[in-house]
Amino acid sequence: MRRSMFSFSPNEIEQFEESGYFFPITVLSGDEVKVCRDSLERFEASQGGSLKSSQRNKAHLLFKWLDDLIRDPGSSILWNS
Structure with a gap:
């Protein structure tokens, strides 16, 4: 995965200060999304359908x-989690 830092423009900072949030933030590239989606779809195809409810909790233990x-240090997906 990538290791990147965010850099915000003065306008983006102003939007955050006024609204208390900022969006959109690109978290994953199109290629990264494709890798994740393809991996999930391959697993689902091998199982004959969508994930079972028991496979949806702590899915990081099931899927490398x-x-x-x-766990990607450059990712903002799980800040404060």
């Missing part, structure tokens, strides 16, 4: 690609 994603 998801574990890698949530």
